[in-house]
Amino acid sequence: MGLELYLDLLSQPCRAVYIFAKKNRIPFELHTVDLLKGQQVSKHFSKLNSLRKVPALKDDDFVLTESTAILIYLSQKYQTEDHWYPAELQARARVHEYLGWHADFIRGTFGVMLWTKVLAPLIGTQVPEEKVRRNRTALEEALDKLNARFLGNKPFLTGQQVTLADIMALEEMMQPIALGLDLYEGRQQLASWHRRVEAFLGAELCEEAHGPIMTILEQMACKTIPIPPPEAHPPMLKRLAKIP
Amino acid sequence: MVLELYMDLLSAPCRAVYIFARKNGIPFEFQFVDLLKGHHHSKEYIEINPLRKLPSLRDGKFVLSESVAILLYLARKYKVPDHWYPQDLQACARVDEYLAWQHTTLRKSCLRALWHKVMLPSFLSEPVAPETLTATLAELERNLKLLQDKFLQDKAFLAGPHISVADLVAVTELMHPVSAGCQVFEGRPKLAAWRQRVEAAVGQDLFQEAHEFILQIKDISPADSSTKRALMPGVRAMLQ
Numbered sequence: 001m002g003l004e005l006y007l008d009l010l011s012q013p014c015r016a017v018y019i020f021a022k023k024n025r026i027p028f029e030l031h032t033v034d035l036l037k038g039q040q041v042s043k044h045f046s047k048l049n050s051l052r053k054v055p056a057l058k059d060d061d062f063v064l065t066e067s068t069a070i071l072i073y074l075s076q077k078y079q080t081e082d083h084w085y086p087a088e089l090q091a092r093a094r095v096h097e098y099l100g101w102h103a104d105f106i107r108g109t110f111g112v113m114l115w116t117k118v119l120a121p122l123i124g125t126q127v128p129e130e131k132v133r134r135n136r137t138a139l140e141e142a143l144d145k146l147n148a149r150f151l152g153n154k155p156f157l158t159g160q161q162v163t164l165a166d167i168m169a170l171e172e173m174m175q176p177i178a179l180g181l182d183l184y185e186g187r188q189q190l191a192s193w194h195r196r197v198e199a200f201l202g203a204e205l206c207e208e209a210h211g212p213i214m215t216i217l218e219q220m221a222c223k224t225i226p227i228p229p230p231e232a233h234p235p236m237l238k239r240l241a242k243i244p
Numbered sequence: 245m246v247l248e249l250y251m252d253l254l255s256a257p258c259r260a261v262y263i264f265a266r267k268n269g270i271p272f273e274f275q276f277v278d279l280l281k282g283h284h285h286s287k288e289y290i291e292i293n294p295l296r297k298l299p300s301l302r303d304g305k306f307v308l309s310e311s312v313a314i315l316l317y318l319a320r321k322y323k324v325p326d327h328w329y330p331q332d333l334q335a336c337a338r339v340d341e342y343l344a345w346q347h348t349t350l351r352k353s354c355l356r357a358l359w360h361k362v363m364l365p366s367f368l369s370e371p372v373a374p375e376t377l378t379a380t381l382a383e384l385e386r387n388l389k390l391l392q393d394k395f396l397q398d399k400a401f402l403a404g405p406h407i408s409v410a411d412l413v414a415v416t417e418l419m420h421p422v423s424a425g426c427q428v429f430e431g432r433p434k435l436a437a438w439r440q441r442v443e444a445a446v447g448q449d450l451f452q453e454a455h456e457f458i459l460q461i462k463d464i465s466p467a468d469s470s471t472k473r474a475l476m477p478g479v480r481a482m483l484q
Contacts, residue, residue, distance in 0.1 A: 050394055062334055069340035076333055093308050093317040100310030101295070103347035138484070149294060244484040 003028040005070075006048065006056040008035045009212040012111060012171040013067030014055045019167055019209050020071055023201055024080045036122070036225065038232025052235065068099050071164045083161035094158035098150055098165035102172075105142045109135065110172040112243055113179040114213075118220055120240055123233050131243050138244075139176065143183070147190050155196060166197045178213040247272040249314075250292055250300040252279045254461075256354065257311030258299045259416040259454045264315055264409065266450055268324045280367070280467070282474040296478070312343050315409045327406035338403035342395055342410035350391060350417055353384040357421035358461070359483055367464050368472050368479065384421060388428065392435050400441060407445040415442045416454070423458045 005021060005028045007014040021028055033039045033054050040052045049056045049065055057064040057073065064070055075085040086092050112135040116127040146169065150157045157165045173194060177183050184191035198206050219225035228236060249265060249272045251258035265272050277283045277298055284296045293300045293309050301308040301317065308314055319329040330336050360380045364370040391414065395402050402410040418439070422428050429436040443451045467475070 051390070062337075064337050064341060066341045066344035068344040069337050072340050073333065073337040076336075089317065089320055090306055090308075092320075093313050096313035096316055097308055097310045099344075100312050100347070103344065108348060145295065 001060050004031055004058040005029070006031045006033050006045065006054055006058070008033050008040075008054050009209060010035055010114070010216070011054055012107075012175055013168070015171040015174070015209050015213070016164075016167045017055045017057075017067055017070050017074075019171070019201060019205060020080075020084070020164070021074060022205055022209070024074070024078060024084075026074055026078045026080075034226070035232075036228055038229045041231050041235060067168065068103075068164070071168075075164070083163060085164055086159075091159060095163045095165050098157055098163075099168065101145075101150070102165070102168055105138075105145065106169065106172045108242075109138045109142055110175050112139075113176045113181065114216070115240060115243065117179050118216055118225070119228075119236060121220075122225065123228055123236055125237070125240065127240065127243060134244060143187060143190065147187060151189055151193055153189075156193065162197060162200050166193075167201075170194065170197045174210055174213055178210070178216060180217060245304050248275050248302040249273070250275045250277050250289070250298060250302070252277050252284075252298055253454060253457045254279050255298050256351070256416045256420055257413070259419070259458070260409070260412045261299045261301075261311055261314050261318075263416065263446055263450060263454050264328070264412055265318060266454075267446055268318070268322060268328075270318055270322050270324075280464075280471070280475075282471060285474065285478070311413070312409075315413070319409065328409055330403075330408070335404055339408045339410045342402050343413060345395075346413060346417070350387045350414065353380065353387045354417040354420040356380040356483055357384050357426055358424045359479065361421075361424040361426065362462055362464075364479070366462070367467055368476065369466050370472075370476070381426065384426065388432065388435065392432060396434060396438055398434075401438070407442060411438075411442045412446070415439060419455050419458055423455075423461045425462060 003026065005017060007018055007030060009015055009018060009032075018030075020026075033045055033056075035054070039045060040054060046052055048058065048063060051065055053065055055065070055067055055070055057070045059077075064073060072085060074080070085095060112127070112132075116132050116135075120127050146157075150165075154160065156162050157169060173183060184194065216225070247270065249261060251262060251274060253259055253262060262274075264270075277286075277289055279298065283289060284293075284298060290296060292302065292307060295309060297309060299309075299311055299314055301314045303321075308317055316329060318324070329339055357380055360372045360377045364372050391402075395410075395414075399405065401407050402414060418428050429439055
């Protein structure tokens with residue numbers, strides 16, 4: 001049967017998994033779960049993953065969710081190069097340290113702009129101005145911490161080489177960037193880090209993985225973007241309500 | 245130089261690290277950082293962890309934050325029994341999956357339940373709107389259901405037949421709403437049985453010791469106004 005990955009490249013963690021698998025030439029069958037078409041709430045996908053979240057991995061009978069867990073699983077199963085998830089005790093601890101902080105301060109914060117500019121309007125609602133402002137503040141604060149506390153003077157977030165931390169962070173950064181935000185204004189170090197990670201991954205892979213999110217505003221403008229069906233609205237509204 | 249763990253057992257992630265270190269006989273110096281006195285904002289502590297969070301670990305020159313990172317570091321460095329963080333690919337993935345999921349879900353709910361129900365009104369004399377508390381408790385309910393139905397299911401422990409760091413992280417979080425007077429295990433026999441198993445595996449004495457402070461939290465005296473002023477911004481940010 002082989003490895004199957006259930007992804008939507010609109011989703012940051014999905015892109016991290018996709019990029020990691022492709023960069024490491026891990027053979028997999030891609031199943032696109034189109035979030036805009038509400039495919040994550042389909043009976044078929046819910047059977048696979050009752051949490052209805054992407055990314056999801058299926059390796060024969062083994063089903064796994066959570067991008068961090070999936071990335072670690074793939075790195076170990078396919079014995080990817082050590083730098084991604086270093087075996088050395090302290091180096092590996094740094095990756096987990098970043099991912100822990102990322103879960104609290106990056107995840108959930110950097111994705112909000114897609115909701116305010118695209119997803120909420122698509123289902124006929126809007127994110128209150130107060131929440132939009134609060135999110136911008138949280139985003140700026142997170143960027144400052146990312147720069148000062150994690151990157152510092154290092155080439156990559158946890159050391160001298162690219163790790164899982166860098167691709168998880170990169171893909172979160174892509175979300176507001178794709179929505180038109182000049183994320184790195186006045187943040188040269190972060191801008192350089194971003195370029196460095198993309199250079200490592202390769203332009204072709206980045207273009208492929210970032211294509212869908214980078215064209216989202218264009219799709220909105222040209223009205224070629226799919227409108228989420230009614231059954232997708234409840235989980236979307238729930239997600240919107242969670243925006244602080 | 246012995247390992248130092250900077251903790252306050254008020255914090256659920258600290259309790260998980262504390263229990264793990266004690267259970268595995270890992271020698272460490274408990275550096276108490278009193279959260280309710282705002283000691284995490286002290287110059288000394290900011291030098292250890294500029295993000296002012298607990299727990300932190302200091303092992304010689306190596307300083308590490310984030311409870312999951314600390315648990316896994318300790319597990320690997322001290323070569324604890326395999327079941328805590330298994331070598332087996334899929335078993336390990338199950339632990340990683342839980343540890344990743346809980347950050348933005350159960351952990352947030354448990355934290356909010358404690359602060360919205362007890363800490364804000366009683367300790368910080370900050371009223372909490374009834375709708376806020378209702379929403380928090382509803383979210384807790386949803387996450388408890390997910391914990392039981394998606395993660396535990398019919399297994400003995402969250403990631404399989406043996407206790408792992410996932411169980412420690414989960415149970416210590418749940419003690420937050422338990423201490424706040426929420427019905428966590430009542431009406432949930434599977435979760436209640438799992439909790440008993442985790443407590444038995446850890447050892448009743450150690451479990452009780454780690455939770456001695458939090459279990460008395462409803463009796464906490466209100467903070468004075470200067471403490472309240474010092475703590476409020478951090479608390480607001482934490483509960484966002």
